[in-house]
Amino acid sequence: MSTAASVPAERPSTVYFFGTCLVDLFYPEAGLAGMELLKREGLRVVFPQGQTCCGQPARNCGFFEEARTVVRAQFAAFPEPWPIIVPSGSCAGMMRVHYPQLFAGEPDQAQAEAFASRVYELSWFLVHVLDLKLEDKGEPVTVTWHASCHSMREMGITDEPKRLLRSLSNVTLVENPRERECCGFGGTFSVRQPEVSAAMVADKIASVEATGASEMVTGDCGCMMNISGAMEKAGTPMRSRHLAEFLLERGDVR
Amino acid sequence: MNDARTRILSRLRAAPPSAVPDLPEWDPPVYEQAARLARFRTMFEAMKAEVHDVDAATWPQRLRTLLDNRGVRALLHGDGSPVATQLAAAWSGDENAPELVAYDRVVEDFKEELVHRIDAGITWASAGIAETGSVVLWPTAREPRLMSLLPPIHIALVDESTIHDTLADLMAAQGWALRMPTNVVVVSGPSKTADIEQTLAFGVHGPKELIVLVIRKAASAG
Amino acid sequence: MSAELKTAAHVTNHGNGHVTVTNFAGRAHVALNDKPLRANFRRAMDGLMAKRAAQFPDAGDLAKLRARGAAIKERALARLPELLEQLEARCTENGIKVHWAETTGEANRIVLDIFQGHGVRTVVKGKSMVSEEMHLNAFLGEHGIEAVESDLGEYIIQLAGEMPSHIVMPCIHKNKMQIGQLFAEHIEGQRYTEDVDELTAAARRVMRARFAEADAGISGVNFAVAETGTLVLVENEGNGRMSTTLPPLHVAVMGIEKLVETMADIPPLLALLPRSATGQPITTYVNMITSPRKPGEKDGPQEIHLVLLDNGRTRVYADLELRETLRCIRCGACMNHCPVYARVGGHTYDAVYPGPIGKILTPQIAGLDVAEDLPHASSLCNACVEVCPVKIPIADILVRLRRESVRPSASQAVKGGGSGWTLSEASAWTGWKWLNAHPLLYRMGTGVLSALGHLIPPSMPPLKAWTSVRTKPKFAAQTLHQLARDKGFDDE
Numbered sequence: 001m002s003t004a005a006s007v008p009a010e011r012p013s014t015v016y017f018f019g020t021c022l023v024d025l026f027y028p029e030a031g032l033a034g035m036e037l038l039k040r041e042g043l044r045v046v047f048p049q050g051q052t053c054c055g056q057p058a059r060n061c062g063f064f065e066e067a068r069t070v071v072r073a074q075f076a077a078f079p080e081p082w083p084i085i086v087p088s089g090s091c092a093g094m095m096r097v098h099y100p101q102l103f104a105g106e107p108d109q110a111q112a113e114a115f116a117s118r119v120y121e122l123s124w125f126l127v128h129v130l131d132l133k134l135e136d137k138g139e140p141v142t143v144t145w146h147a148s149c150h151s152m153r154e155m156g157i158t159d160e161p162k163r164l165l166r167s168l169s170n171v172t173l174v175e176n177p178r179e180r181e182c183c184g185f186g187g188t189f190s191v192r193q194p195e196v197s198a199a200m201v202a203d204k205i206a207s208v209e210a211t212g213a214s215e216m217v218t219g220d221c222g223c224m225m226n227i228s229g230a231m232e233k234a235g236t237p238m239r240s241r242h243l244a245e246f247l248l249e250r251g252d253v254r
Numbered sequence: 255m256n257d258a259r260t261r262i263l264s265r266l267r268a269a270p271p272s273a274v275p276d277l278p279e280w281d282p283p284v285y286e287q288a289a290r291l292a293r294f295r296t297m298f299e300a301m302k303a304e305v306h307d308v309d310a311a312t313w314p315q316r317l318r319t320l321l322d323n324r325g326v327r328a329l330l331h332g333d334g335s336p337v338a339t340q341l342a343a344a345w346s347g348d349e350n351a352p353e354l355v356a357y358d359r360v361v362e363d364f365k366e367e368l369v370h371r372i373d374a375g376i377t378w379a380s381a382g383i384a385e386t387g388s389v390v391l392w393p394t395a396r397e398p399r400l401m402s403l404l405p406p407i408h409i410a411l412v413d414e415s416t417i418h419d420t421l422a423d424l425m426a427a428q429g430w431a432l433r434m435p436t437n438v439v440v441v442s443g444p445s446k447t448a449d450i451e452q453t454l455a456f457g458v459h460g461p462k463e464l465i466v467l468v469i470r471k472a473a474s475a476g
Numbered sequence: 477m478s479a480e481l482k483t484a485a486h487v488t489n490h491g492n493g494h495v496t497v498t499n500f501a502g503r504a505h506v507a508l509n510d511k512p513l514r515a516n517f518r519r520a521m522d523g524l525m526a527k528r529a530a531q532f533p534d535a536g537d538l539a540k541l542r543a544r545g546a547a548i549k550e551r552a553l554a555r556l557p558e559l560l561e562q563l564e565a566r567c568t569e570n571g572i573k574v575h576w577a578e579t580t581g582e583a584n585r586i587v588l589d590i591f592q593g594h595g596v597r598t599v600v601k602g603k604s605m606v607s608e609e610m611h612l613n614a615f616l617g618e619h620g621i622e623a624v625e626s627d628l629g630e631y632i633i634q635l636a637g638e639m640p641s642h643i644v645m646p647c648i649h650k651n652k653m654q655i656g657q658l659f660a661e662h663i664e665g666q667r668y669t670e671d672v673d674e675l676t677a678a679a680r681r682v683m684r685a686r687f688a689e690a691d692a693g694i695s696g697v698n699f700a701v702a703e704t705g706t707l708v709l710v711e712n713e714g715n716g717r718m719s720t721t722l723p724p725l726h727v728a729v730m731g732i733e734k735l736v737e738t739m740a741d742i743p744p745l746l747a748l749l750p751r752s753a754t755g756q757p758i759t760t761y762v763n764m765i766t767s768p769r770k771p772g773e774k775d776g777p778q779e780i781h782l783v784l785l786d787n788g789r790t791r792v793y794a795d796l797e798l799r800e801t802l803r804c805i806r807c808g809a810c811m812n813h814c815p816v817y818a819r820v821g822g823h824t825y826d827a828v829y830p831g832p833i834g835k836i837l838t839p840q841i842a843g844l845d846v847a848e849d850l851p852h853a854s855s856l857c858n859a860c861v862e863v864c865p866v867k868i869p870i871a872d873i874l875v876r877l878r879r880e881s882v883r884p885s886a887s888q889a890v891k892g893g894g895s896g897w898t899l900s901e902a903s904a905w906t907g908w909k910w911l912n913a914h915p916l917l918y919r920m921g922t923g924v925l926s927a928l929g930h931l932i933p934p935s936m937p938p939l940k941a942w943t944s945v946r947t948k949p950k951f952a953a954q955t956l957h958q959l960a961r962d963k964g965f966d967d968e
Binding site: 025029031050051052053055058059060149181186192193194196230 | 858876
């Protein structure tokens with residue numbers, strides 16, 4: 001299902017940033033960090049104030065019409081042909097993979113396809129389009145990476161975030177042997193099947209803790225809200241942060 | 255004539271048509287001459303089958319040793335098959351040799367003996383497959399199907415020259431689609447199960463042991 | 477119409493059209509608190525995932541093979557009616573009698589008629605998921621015919637009076653202590669043991685006698701080849717070969733979607749099925765049956781019957797998106813890799829087909845009114861989609877079924893469509909739509925949440941479910957919208 005993006009012919013000078021509603025409300029610092037990283041690479045970063053939600057929650061619950069109405073608002077908010085950078089593999093997957101499906105047979109199908117082709121997940125864009133190089137300014141730290149299901153399986157993000165982490169000289173990356181296993185978030189799944197979701201996140205925490213890392217870095221705030229919320233409830237003293245925030249804090253542009 | 259048939263087919267025909275896609279290429283493995291037999295052996299051995307190199311003239315002696323080591327007293331063979339002829343000639347006059355039992359009746363008259371008395375069965379394999387470590391049994395009136403299934407030990411004789419790289423290769427080379435017999439079985443080891451805690455156990459219903467005798471060309475038989 | 481994909485023990489037809497529905501959350505609660513069960517599944521699934529991965533070391537080769545496998549099944553489905561006719565013609569020429577059944581009831585009746593016509597009293601069975609759909613053993617039992625499962629796993633659960641919890645490894649939920657106990661209780665002269673070889677030997681002893689005395693054998697079909705009329709069965713134990721060779725009569729049951737066009741389709745599918753299922757390069761036996769015993773041959777059944785079962789498949793077929801469900805080759809890789817299945821086990825699904833494939837198949841066959849909760853019992857993590865050897869878009873079909881359950885398609889593609897609709901949920905999404913389709917409203921709303929969100933009590937649904945094991949999400953003091961503007965990021 002994954003439709004890995006292709007590198008644009010020319011390095012763009014202006015990009016859109018789609019913050020995602022979860023980042024907007026709960027983790028704005030992650031979004032801001034993503035925008036700063038892009039800006040530091042010399043890009044003009046445009047954040048349309050008209051943006052809201054990618055529409056995934058309604059689509060995943062089967063409310064396609066409601067989702068389409070919201071998606072159309074995003075079409076309107078991102079009119080220029082610039083790349084759209086998303087600090088979430090899940091929202092990016094919705095926009096890149098599912099918009100064309102959601103609008104199949106609709107009058108604005110072509111618009112949905114064109115929009116989808118402009119969508120990039122942040123870490124992928126940093127690695128493949130901007131070839132980001134970082135100088136580590138931080139203290140030695142051991143971290144582990146949490147990969148989101150949709151970043152891996154819809155956006156085809158495999159090693160990019162870990163490559164960025166490994167490029168930081170003072171950062172030791174300990175991989176989680178259960179990295180590919182879902183954390184149990186799944187949007188409404190976490191409240192429709194709360195006990196199954198709870199069992200999944202409990203196992204996820206155990207596997208994250210077992211890495212011995214002092215911090216968990218991730219590229220998706222949905223997973224982070226789930227995992228860090230469960231860690232906090234369980235009294236696990238581990239910090240979690242979005243990749244963009246982590247990179248911005250540690251890395252100086254080389 | 256048949257209502258269910260008519261209704262099922264008409265519902266299927268009423269459904270919207272979908273494209274008939276072309277079949278994309280896939281790459282079944284190809285082995286060099288030397289690697290082919292090595293693969294055949296490795297794969298079989300990984301499944302707890304034994305593979306022995308033999309030559310066309312002396313394999314019955316080799317088999318004798320293998321069966322003696324296992325205490326086999328009754329060996330089932332095809333009725334009037336070349337394998338049977340060669341065995342009879344090689345073992346004749348040998349009082350300690352296992353009893354040779356021919357599958358010379360229909361199963362209904364032979365069931366008791368087949369199910370409870372026979373220790374081992376020997377069949378000819380029409381071909382081998384290197385990729386998966388398999389022999390192909392193409393049962394005939396002479397060498398019926400149960401010979402390779404009911405006795406606790408199954409011995410398959412296969413000529414090295416008939417070992418193909420893959421099932422795909424073999425099927426194409428032998429034109430299976432035009433001549434499917436009553437039954438063909440691809441056998442890749444002794445009967446096994448992992449139904450209890452994914453722990454492998456052998457001989458759950460069929461043979462506990464599979465012995466593959468590869469008839470090598472005289473020069474290379476070792 | 478039917479709830480035939482649900483387990484017999486739990487389907488209660490109240491006679492007024494109301495059928496007891498699946499209760500995934502309730503059953504999950506029980507399973508999640510069953511420590512041995514969770515350990516059994518975790519151990520088994522971890523092992524199966526590792527074994528499968530070892531079988532497909534090269535991603536490029538696997539991609540080509542999956543594309544081939546998917547295309548083979550896609551072609552077969554596109555040509556299904558003509559291929560079914562071709563299969564029937566070839567089988568008939570070969571001496572195999574072909575029967576058609578629209579419902580499981582019809583299929584059961586066909587099998588019973590065949591058996592009664594031959595005075596059959598005992599039957600040995602190879603593993604067959606379609607016969608589970610039919611609840612065939614129970615049906616035959618009611619008519620005085622004893623059907624004995626001969627696959628070790630199926631035999632174990634038959635002794636325990638349970639349903640399979642996995643489509644390939646039916647007793648995967650049990651450990652050797654439980655099985656040792658079961659054998660000691662049910663097999664005469666068998667002492668309690670945890671030794672797997674000894675347990676296996678005990679089963680061999682019991683089954684040998686059963687095979688020898690059986691009047692007929694029943695099997696499923698993994699692939700039926702239209703070109704030659706050949707039935708292809710894969711197995712490791714040899715019980716399938718026994719059931720289809722030793723008794724004088726063989727009845728095979730198959731879903732109408734199990735067809736392929738040609739013999740040449742078999743090798744790539746065999747390269748996918750066992751490797752995806754159990755991580756083995758091939759099964760011990762690939763058994764290809766093309767005709768009953770011919771004159772002069774000394775064994776094999778004198779008669780073979782093939783029962784083609786619809787049981788709702790034609791309805792699935794009628795919708796092009798849902799049709800992709802029918803590509804399934806029943807390998808079970810989707811459940812082996814499912815993080816939900818690994819934790820709750822197969823019985824939680826309360827259906828013949830558990831796991832991801834069950835979550836899309838059961839609601840389509842039994843109806844959304846029966847199994848509305850199954851499409852929602854997924855985090856849409858796509859692990860199943862990633863490993864499916866025939867590339868069934870399981871996650872997309874789950875979402876499609878969620879849609880059918882709240883807003884049925886004009887074609888009423890799925891029975892019981894609309895049964896998941898509630899006013900409260902629909903209103904919530906309408907509200908969500910208004911908020912998110914109107915940027916000004918959105919900014920006002922999110923601004924208010926930033927300022928006052930901390931006042932929302934954690935006991936309010938759905939926060940209550942969320943906070944059972946997590947802290948309440950903390951609204952940031954300022955939204956990203958506000959921060960972006962403050963930091964001078966352009967708006968256009």
